[in-house]
Amino acid sequence: MTATPFEIKAYPEMWAGLDMDVPRFDKARLMLGEMYQKSFLSQAKRPTGMAYFDNMIAEIHGGRIKELLATKAEGRPVIGTFCVYIPEEIVLAAGGICVGLCGGSQGSVPDAETILPRNICPMVKSAFGFKAGRICPYFQAVDFVYGETTCDAKKKTWEILDTMVPTYVMEIPQLKRQRDLDLWLAEVKDFKAKVEEVAGRTITETDLAAAVKIMNNKRKALQRLNSLRHHNPTPISGKDGLLIEQIAFYDEPVRFTKKVNALCDELEERIKAGVAVPTKNAIRVMVAGTPMALPNWKIHNLVEGTGAVIVNEESCIGTRYFKDCIDENATGMEGMLAALTDRYKEIDCSCFTPNDERITQVIKEFRDSHAQGIINYSLQFCHTYNIEEVRIRQACEREAIPYLFIESDYSAEDIGQLQTRIEAFLEQIGG
Amino acid sequence: MYIGVDLGSRTVKMAVWDGERLVEHRIAASGFAPHRQAEEMIADYRAKVVVATGYGRHLAAGHFADAVITEIRAHARGISHEFPGCPTIVDVGGQDSKVISLDAAGRVRNFQMNDKCAAGTGRFLEIMAASLAYTLEEFGQAALAADHEVQINSMCTVFAESEVISMKNRGIAREQIARAVHSSVADRLAGMLARLGHSDPVAFSGGVARNPCMVDLLKKRMPGVRVLVPKLPDITGALGAALHGTGV
Numbered sequence: 001m002t003a004t005p006f007e008i009k010a011y012p013e014m015w016a017g018l019d020m021d022v023p024r025f026d027k028a029r030l031m032l033g034e035m036y037q038k039s040f041l042s043q044a045k046r047p048t049g050m051a052y053f054d055n056m057i058a059e060i061h062g063g064r065i066k067e068l069l070a071t072k073a074e075g076r077p078v079i080g081t082f083c084v085y086i087p088e089e090i091v092l093a094a095g096g097i098c099v100g101l102c103g104g105s106q107g108s109v110p111d112a113e114t115i116l117p118r119n120i121c122p123m124v125k126s127a128f129g130f131k132a133g134r135i136c137p138y139f140q141a142v143d144f145v146y147g148e149t150t151c152d153a154k155k156k157t158w159e160i161l162d163t164m165v166p167t168y169v170m171e172i173p174q175l176k177r178q179r180d181l182d183l184w185l186a187e188v189k190d191f192k193a194k195v196e197e198v199a200g201r202t203i204t205e206t207d208l209a210a211a212v213k214i215m216n217n218k219r220k221a222l223q224r225l226n227s228l229r230h231h232n233p234t235p236i237s238g239k240d241g242l243l244i245e246q247i248a249f250y251d252e253p254v255r256f257t258k259k260v261n262a263l264c265d266e267l268e269e270r271i272k273a274g275v276a277v278p279t280k281n282a283i284r285v286m287v288a289g290t291p292m293a294l295p296n297w298k299i300h301n302l303v304e305g306t307g308a309v310i311v312n313e314e315s316c317i318g319t320r321y322f323k324d325c326i327d328e329n330a331t332g333m334e335g336m337l338a339a340l341t342d343r344y345k346e347i348d349c350s351c352f353t354p355n356d357e358r359i360t361q362v363i364k365e366f367r368d369s370h371a372q373g374i375i376n377y378s379l380q381f382c383h384t385y386n387i388e389e390v391r392i393r394q395a396c397e398r399e400a401i402p403y404l405f406i407e408s409d410y411s412a413e414d415i416g417q418l419q420t421r422i423e424a425f426l427e428q429i430g431g
Numbered sequence: 432m433y434i435g436v437d438l439g440s441r442t443v444k445m446a447v448w449d450g451e452r453l454v455e456h457r458i459a460a461s462g463f464a465p466h467r468q469a470e471e472m473i474a475d476y477r478a479k480v481v482v483a484t485g486y487g488r489h490l491a492a493g494h495f496a497d498a499v500i501t502e503i504r505a506h507a508r509g510i511s512h513e514f515p516g517c518p519t520i521v522d523v524g525g526q527d528s529k530v531i532s533l534d535a536a537g538r539v540r541n542f543q544m545n546d547k548c549a550a551g552t553g554r555f556l557e558i559m560a561a562s563l564a565y566t567l568e569e570f571g572q573a574a575l576a577a578d579h580e581v582q583i584n585s586m587c588t589v590f591a592e593s594e595v596i597s598m599k600n601r602g603i604a605r606e607q608i609a610r611a612v613h614s615s616v617a618d619r620l621a622g623m624l625a626r627l628g629h630s631d632p633v634a635f636s637g638g639v640a641r642n643p644c645m646v647d648l649l650k651k652r653m654p655g656v657r658v659l660v661p662k663l664p665d666i667t668g669a670l671g672a673a674l675h676g677t678g679v
Binding site (some may be wrong): 416 | 504
């Protein structure tokens with residue numbers, strides 16, 4: 001806990017240099033700071049290792065942006081992405097930085113709605129609004145955006161986004177037959193060629209091997225954190241767990257890995273000492289579904305506000321991002337890119353059909369995390385996750401797992417109803 | 432005395448349980464400060480335990496309530512008392528509608544609740560009644576008496592209202608439009624029941640269960656299933672909360 005009020009640090013000159021709408025952005029900064037203080041810093045029994053991540057939020061629009069700009073000044077590429085299917089290793093191997101751009105705030109939705117239709121995914125609207133309103137320093141700092149074809153809303157938005165920032169698209173197939181995987185590998189090669197072009201250098205096998213190692217280490221650290229959260233009682237709140245998964249998308253990977261591992265050391269000590277967050281008998285819930293992009297903490301706030309705890313996120317900002325590692329024994333550029341693509345195809349996004357692997361994975365994570373119920377969360381208008389909900393629900397019924405489905409966006413309109421539904425769900429689990 | 436207070440979106444309901452029977456109940460408009468309304472209502476009783484439910488439950492907990500349960504659990508408890516062993520509940524309140532399935536012991540097994548829009552709620556019926564210049568009582572009676580049915584396609588309150596207006600201006604009889612409004616709510620409830628799965632009988636609670644046309648239409652959509660309406664459907668949640676208080 002901090003004695004002084006928490007504040008997201010301001011860098012108005014740097015923001016002006018990035019052609020941002022500074023007065024507007026400054027207001028958003030203060031709101032985010034307040035929200036963070038209320039949701040995160042007020043939590044009891046926080047691990048001391050969270051101080052690093054608190055600082056990553058305080059410096060979200062400053063310190064990290066400086067690093068991005070320094071990288072650019074050296075002629076190294078900074079690339080923005082919106083999906084865990086874009087291979088970060090390749091950007092790292094070229095000496096660049098890959099950042100997952102944000103799209104988790106209601107604040108930028110009205111900016112998007114001046115251009116895009118209203119009845120589409122809130123994440124796409126929020127992300128697009130950040131660029132349209134010039135209120136995201138990451139968006140302003142990137143050399144280009146690399147999008148993909150995982151949903152219709154994104155696919156068609158790229159065409160419009162491209163008029164504001166150069167936007168390239170990687171085709172992600174929607175089936176996993178051999179000819180689809182061949183296409184995928186070809187797309188990865190195109191991505192590599194584009195990154196090399198911008199970086200002005202060729203990626204060597206040594207470069208790629210080093211980058212794969214860095215990313216695998218980051219994944220292993222996140223896996224370690226996740227398995228510590230699975231301990232009963234859990235040593236860290238779900239909010240803090242989610243926060244770290246969100247920060248994973250913009251922090252420098254080597255430093256991040258070190259800090260996550262240091263936190264894990266502390267959590268191991270806490271487990272030995274019997275520290276339980278929030279309490280020993282807290283109801284344990286697992287979340288599955290669509291990503292919760294920074295600062296979307298809506299469900300976690302509601303669930304943990306009732307004294308329950310979230311112990312796992314089966315999500316792109318969650319296990320889908322780190323559950324699989326790349327085989328480090330592959331040799332030759334061709335072999336290494338094939339091994340890389342092999343790993344990426346294990347991500348079980350609902351854009352694939354069939355997607356039985358995900359149903360199995362959700363149940364596996366439920367068992368591994370010793371959760372007592374599953375909240376399946378889908379963003380509004382996300383057709384594939386919304387429809388896959390039917391199969392997740394059926395699997396939960398079969399396995400007698402308490403289950404709640406929530407479809408929501410970033411607005412606060414449905415907080416009352418959601419609170420009732422979540423509390424009733426926890427009552428149902430508690431008996 | 433065990434008191435249950437249901438601080439709903441439209442009304443505050445109170446039930447007083449003396450350990451053996453329901454000795455008193457009251458209903459009042461929620462007003463701007465529902466917890467004050469509730470506090471006034473319970474002031475006349477020497478309560479052993481006060482349990483709050485409904486939208487204002489947490490507000491009540493900050494002021495006078497000893498315990499808080501959700502309306503889902505409160506309705507489950509209230510219906511299990513009135514109709515022991517009843518496996519399914521449809522509750523239509525002012526701001527939401529829900530379907531609850533219970534196990535043999537009356538515990539909540541699963542539930543479905545409408546999300547943020549008012550479709551299929553008491554509020555929807557109220558707005559439609561007003562646009563047809565009916566009181567709520569007349570509305571249900573008129574709909575029941577309609578000899579012919581037209582169809583409303585929109586479930587959204589705002590769009591449905593404009594649909595109703597255009598029907599009025601096409602000269603369609605008022606009671607037929609009233610019937611159409613009721614049918615659209617019944618369809619929505621039947622959809623929620625089908626999604627969650629139901630068995631016989633189905634209890635119908637909440638203020639909307641006093642509407643004869645809604646009960647009739649719900650029965651028609653579930654042939655062979657009994658639809659049970661409690662004597663005082665509005666206070667099911669408050670009664671459930673009071674009963675919950677006996678175990679606090």
